[in-house]
Amino acid sequence: MPKIVDHNAQKEKVAHAAWRVIHQHGLEYASVRNIAEEAGLSSGSLRHYFATQSELFAYAMKLVTQRVNERISRISFTGDVLKDAPLLVDEILPLEEETRQEMEVWFAFVVKSFSDPTLGSLRSQVDEDMRRLFSTIVHALVQQELAPLQLDQELETERFYGLIDGLAMHAVMRPEKLTPDLMRSVVKRHLYSICKPEIAAACLSGRDPKQP
Numbered sequence: 080m081p082k083i084v085d086h087n088a089q090k091e092k093v094a095h096a097a098w099r100v101i102h103q104h105g106l107e108y109a110s111v112r113n114i115a116e117e118a119g120l121s122s123g124s125l126r127h128y129f130a131t132q133s134e135l136f137a138y139a140m141k142l143v144t145q146r147v148n149e150r151i152s153r154i155s156f157t158g159d160v161l162k163d164a165p166l167l168v169d170e171i172l173p174l175e176e177e178t179r180q181e182m183e184v185w186f187a188f189v190v191k192s193f194s195d196p197t198l199g200s201l202r203s204q205v206d207e208d209m210r211r212l213f214s215t216i217v218h219a220l221v222q223q224e225l226a227p228l229q230l231d232q233e234l235e236t237e238r239f240y241g242l243i244d245g246l247a248m249h250a251v252m253r254p255e256k257l258t259p260d261l262m263r264s265v266v267k268r269h270l271y272s273i274c275k276p277e278i279a280a281a282c283l284s285g286r287d288p289k290q291p
Contacts (some may be wrong), residue, residue, distance in 0.1 A: 090128050093118045094139040098184045106187045111135070137197045140188045143181055144205055147171060160219040161270065161282065167212070168243060168266050173250045174259040183251050213239045217273065225274045225288065235273055242269055 096118035100109045111132055115125040129135035150170040156163045173179035192198035214236040220226035226235075246265060250257045271279040274288075281288035 086128065090138060091142065093120070093125060093128055093135065094142045097135060097139045098143075098180070101184050101187050102180050106191055109136075133195055133197050136188060136191065136195070137201060140185070140192075140198060140201050143185050143188070144208075146181065160216060160223055161225065161274075161288065164216045164219075164270055165263065165266055167216070169263070171209075171243060172247055172259075172262055172266075173254075174262065179251060179254060182247055186248070186251065210236060210240055213243070216270075220270075220273055225278050227275055230273065239269065239273070242266075 093114065097109055097114045100114055100117050104113075109132075111125055112122050114135065115122045118125065125135075129138065147170060151167060154163075154166050154170065156166070173182040188198060189202055192202040214232065217226070217230070217232050217235045217239060221228060221230055221232065242265070246257065246262050250262060267282075271282045274282070278288040
């Protein structure tokens, strides 16, 4: 009987090979031939799954976001934004070796996206999704009466999003300095800074902010 090939599994195999090539050698080394060699395929076989390099990169880029979304979907949220937001951000930041490599590859794709319209469209979509996520966090702080009603939610959304982007980049650039514990502390301190002063003071002192 002819061998049955799982095309989705093969495409993921190729995408992971692309990640490894980019992580180890940089995007400029990520030719179809080099990726095919890393995946243990011929260039012809690889083109059976991806007609162009751009198509391969787009799939590999989508796979990065898919993995982040899968991690987020496994979180057991409590409904308390002060507890849930740090858990959610944990799945976005590169807190361990695997997710740091994932973030390195993502940044390489982001740079490439400025010259590749297909990747540019994907980047814009992810940017909107991420911004919506931080907007939800900020809105929840107001709704749960943890932040002032007059809070500039748009400004705080951009500030929170910018902070996480910066932490992610610095974690990739200097992981020996920006440890997971330090990143988590920065995220919590920023989260408390959006809250009402009495809520922030309770959180920083280790008290339950919802208790009188």
